């Protein structure tokens with residue numbers, strides 16, 4: 268399962284992943300992978316890979332860092348800034364777009380749009396909606 272997380276700098280992508288991991292039972296610190304590019308977790312019987320590709324610039328780095336091996340079809344991948352490695356990443360099963368609600372509405376919240384792309388993504392979204 269590959270999930271792209273879209274949204275401007277500081278919109279709350281890492282915060283969303285942190286909340287998701289904790290909801291799945293992960294106890295411990297969830298750091299932003301700003302500098303490491305990748306942080307690994309185990310929660311709810313799943314292996315989760317949290318990428319932040321904002322600082323990813325060099326395609327050669329992809330294989331050197333062993334990222335190709337991470338996409339073995341078994342892990343769940345949550346990818347911030349997927350635009351930075353467009354040609355290297357597998358297609359997303361789901362895309363999540365976060366936006367800060369306009370301050371004019373005097374509301375401090377976020378709008379989260381979830382889009383299912385693959386069959387697996389659609390099944391996942393249907394489960395969430397049921």
Ligand SMILES: Nc1ncnc2c1ncn2[C@@H]1O[C@H](COP(=O)(O)OP(=O)(O)OP(=O)(O)O)[C@@H](O)[C@H]1O
Pocket residue numbers: 274275276277278279280281282283299319347375376377
């Ligand atoms: N839903 C929310 N409501 C209020 N504040 C939030 C919410 N989500 C995130 N924040 C705050 O916004 C700030 C930035 O959040 P976060 O680091 O998750 O953003 P990000 O999208 O991952 O940024 P980057 O693109 O730099 O990785 C943090 O201080 C966080 O506490």
Ligand SMILES: [Mg+2]
Pocket residue numbers: 280281282299319347
């Ligand atoms: Mg982040």
